[in-house]
Amino acid sequence: MTEDHKDGQQFLIARGGPFYDLQLQAKLVRRQDLKPALRAALFVALSWGVPLLLSLLAGTAFGPLAERPFLLDPGPWARFCVANGLLVLAETQIENNLRQGVRNFFSGPLLPEASRAAASAAVAKALRRRNAPAGDLVSLFLAIVSSFLLYHNMQDQPLASWAATAGPEGPTPSLAAWWAVAVSNTLFWFLAARAFWRHIIWSMLLADLSKLETRLVATHPDGHAGLGFVGQYPNAYVLFTVAVSCVIAASVTHEVLHGSFTVTAIAQVMGLWLALIFAYFGIPLAGFISLLANFKKRALRAASERGTDFQRQVERKTFGKNLVADDGKAMADDELGDPGKFYDAAKKLSPMLVTRSTLVPVSAAALLPFVAVAITQLPIKELVPVLKRLLLL
Numbered sequence: 111m112t113e114d115h116k117d118g119q120q121f122l123i124a125r126g127g128p129f130y131d132l133q134l135q136a137k138l139v140r141r142q143d144l145k146p147a148l149r150a151a152l153f154v155a156l157s158w159g160v161p162l163l164l165s166l167l168a169g170t171a172f173g174p175l176a177e178r179p180f181l182l183d184p185g186p187w188a189r190f191c192v193a194n195g196l197l198v199l200a201e202t203q204i205e206n207n208l209r210q211g212v213r214n215f216f217s218g219p220l221l222p223e224a225s226r227a228a229a230s231a232a233v234a235k236a237l238r239r240r241n242a243p244a245g246d247l248v249s250l251f252l253a254i255v256s257s258f259l260l261y262h263n264m265q266d267q268p269l270a271s272w273a274a275t276a277g278p279e280g281p282t283p284s285l286a287a288w289w290a291v292a293v294s295n296t297l298f299w300f301l302a303a304r305a306f307w308r309h310i311i312w313s314m315l316l317a318d319l320s321k322l323e324t325r326l327v328a329t330h331p332d333g334h335a336g337l338g339f340v341g342q343y344p345n346a347y348v349l350f351t352v353a354v355s356c357v358i359a360a361s362v363t364h365e366v367l368h369g370s371f372t373v374t375a376i377a378q379v380m381g382l383w384l385a386l387i388f389a390y391f392g393i394p395l396a397g398f399i400s401l402l403a404n405f406k407k408r409a410l411r412a413a414s415e416r417g418t419d420f421q422r423q424v425e426r427k428t429f430g431k432n433l434v435a436d437d438g439k440a441m442a443d444d445e446l447g448d449p450g451k452f453y454d455a456a457k458k459l460s461p462m463l464v465t466r467s468t469l470v471p472v473s474a475a476a477l478l479p480f481v482a483v484a485i486t487q488l489p490i491k492e493l494v495p496v497l498k499r500l501l502l503l
Contacts, residue, residue, distance in 0.1 A: 120209065120213075121208060121209050121211075121212040121213075121233055121236070121237070121315075122205055122209060123204060123205050123208050123209075123240060123308050123311065123312060124144055124201040124202065124204065124205040124308070125141075125205075125240070126237065126240040126241035127240060127241060127242070127243065127245060127246045127304075128243050128246045128247070129246045129300075129304065133149070138152070144201060144202050144205070146198055146199045146201060146202045147199070149198045150194075150195040150196075150198040150199050151195075153194045153195065153198055153297060153301075154190070154191055154194055154195045156293060156294070156297065157189075157190040157191075157194045157290075157293060157294035157297050157298065158186060158187075158190035158191040158194070158294065160289050160293070160294075161180065161186065161190070161272075161286040161287075161289045161290045161294060162180060162181070162286075164284070164285045164286035164289060165179070165180035165272045165284070165286040168272070168275070168284060168285070168286065170271070170272035170284070170286070171272065177271065178271045178272065179272055180272035180286065183272065184359075184360040184363040184364060185360050185361075185364065186290065186294070187360065188356040188357045188359065188360030188479075189294070189295065189298045189356075189357050189360070190290065190294040190295075190298065192352075192353065192356045193298055193301075193302070193353040193354070193356055193357050194294075194297060194298050194301060195353075196349045196350070196352055196353035196356075197298075197301040197302060197305060197349075197350065197353050198301070199349050200305070200347065200348075200349035200350040200353065201305075203346055203347075203348070203349055204305075204308075204346045204347060204350065206346070207342075207343060207345070207346030208312055208343060208346065211339060211340060211342070211343055212233060212315075214339045215229055215319060216229065218336075219325055220324055220325055220336055220337075221322065221324060221325070222323060222324075222325055224323065225322040225323050225324065228322055229319060229322055232315055232318035232319055232322075233315065235315075235318070236311050236312075236314065236315040236318075239311045239314070240308065240311055245304065245307040245308075245311075246304060248303070248307070249299075249300050249303035249304040249307060250300055252299060252300075252303045253295075253296045253297070253298075253299035253300035253303060254296060256295060256296070256299040257291050257292065257295045257296045257299070260291050260295050261283070261291045264283050264287055264291065272284065272286055272287070273286065273287035273290070274287070298357075302353075302354065305350060309390075309394075312343075312394065313393065313394035316340070316394050316395065316397060316398065317394075317396075317397045319397075320397030320398045320400070320401050321397065324336070324337070324401075326401075326402075326405050328405070328406070328409040328413075328452060328455050328456040328459050329451070329452055329455040329456075333458065333459065333460055334402060334459065334460060334461075334463055335402055335405055335406075335459055337398055337401075337402065337463060338463065340395065340398055340463055341395060341398075341462075341463025341464050341465060341468055342468055343391075344391040344464065344468050344469070344471075344472045345468060345471050345472060347391065347472060347475075348471055348472055348475045349475075351387060351472050351475040351476050352475045352476075352478060352479065355383065355475065355476050355477070355478065355479045355480065356479045358379075358383060358479075359479035359480050359482065359483050360479075362376060362379055362480065362483050363483050366483060376480065376483060376484050377484075379480070380477055380480045380484070383476060383477075383480070384473060384476055384477065387472060387473065387476045388464070388469065391464060391472065392464050395463045395464060398461075398463055399461045399462060399463065400461075401461075402459065402460075402461035402463075403461040405459075406456060406459045406461060409452070409456035409459070410453065410456045410457065412449075413449040413452045413453035413456055414453065416447075416449040417449050417450065417453060420447070420448055420449060423445075
C-alpha cells in the first residue's frame with residue numbers, strides 16, 4: 111500500500127510519473143507539498159522571462175525596432191506567461207478536489223461493503239496509470255512535435271518582429287524565437303498534454319466507479335440520489351480552463367488585430383469553445399448519468415406499483431371493497447406506507463450531475479479571456495446580454 115493510496119482515500123492525481131520524480135530530485139516539490147507558487151514562478155521565468163530578456167537585448171521587446179514587439183504579442187503572453195503559470199497552479203487545486211471526491215465514495219454510506227474492495231482496486235488501477243512513464247513520454251513527444259511545427263511557421267516571420275532577425279538569405283528566427291520554440295512552447299504543450307492525460311485517468315476512474323453497486327436513494331436531498339458530489343469536480347478546473355482559454359483567445363486576438371475577425375465570429379468562437387468545455391467535463395460523467403437514469407426508472411416503477419397497492423388499501427378501508435377488480439381479499443393487517451413523496455422525489459431526480467451551479471464558474475473562466483478581446487470590438491452594454499446567454503443565465 112503506497113503512501114497516497116489507503117482504501118482509495120488519498121487519490122493524488124498530480125503526483126507520480128517521471129516528470130514528478132524529476133521535480134522531486136530537483137527539490138522543486140516535496141512529497142507533502144507540490145510548491146505550486148515556486149514552480150509556477152520558475153516555469154514562467156524560463157518560458158517567458160528568458161525570451162523577454164533576449165528580445166530586450168535585441169531591442170525588439172518594445173519600441174520602434176519591431177512592428178510586433180515581444181511585449182505586445184498576445185501569443186507569448188498567453189502561452190508562456192499566463193498559461194504555463196496557471197497550469198502549474200491548477201495542479202494543486204485539481205488534486206485537492208479530486209482527492210475529496212474519491213474520499214467521499216469511501217467515507218460515507220454510499221458504497222456497500224461488497225463494493226469497497228472493487229472501488230479500492232479501481233483507484234489502485236488509476237494510480238498505476240498515473241505512475242506509468244507512458245503518459246509523460248507521450249506528452250513530451252506531442253510537445254516536441256508542436257514545437258517542430260511552430261519552428262516551420264516561424265520561417266515566414268516578417269523581419270519587423272521580435273521572432274525574426276536579418277540573415278544573408280532573409281529573415282531567420284531570432285535567439286528569443288529559438289528559445290521560445292525549444293523551451294517555452296515545448297514546456298507549455300507538455301504541461302497541457304500531461305494535464306489532459308491526467309484528466310483521462312480521472313475519467314476512466316469515474317467510469318470504473320459508475321459500474322459498482324451503490325446505495326442510491328431517490329429521496330436524497332442532493333437531487334442526484336447521493337451522487338451530487340461527483341458533479342462538482344469541474345469547479346476544480348477553473349485555473350486550468352482560464353489557462354487554455356487564454357491561449358485560444360490569443361489566437362482570436364491575433365485575427366482581430368489583422369481585421370479578419372468580426373464581432374459575430376468572436377461570439378461564435380465563444381459559443382463553440384463553451385460547448386467543448388461542457389463536453390470535456392460532461393463526458394467523464396456519462397457512466398453515472400446512465401446509472402442514475404436506470405435507477406430513476408426503477409424507482410418510479412417501484413413507487414408506482416406500491417402506490418397502486420396503497421391506494422387500493424385505502425379504497426377497501428373506505429368502501430369495504432375495491433370498486434374495480436375486487437378480489438374479495440380481506441384488508442391486510444400491515445399498513446402500507448404512502449409512496450407519494452418517494453414518487454415525487456424520484457420524478458425530480460436528475461441524472462445530469464453537471465448542473466448550472468457547477469457550470470457557471472467554469473463557464474465564466476472559459477469566457478473571461480474572450481471578454482478581454484470582445485470588449486475592444488463591442489460596447490459593454492451589448493456584450494453583457496451575449497455573455498448571459500452563453501452562461502445559461
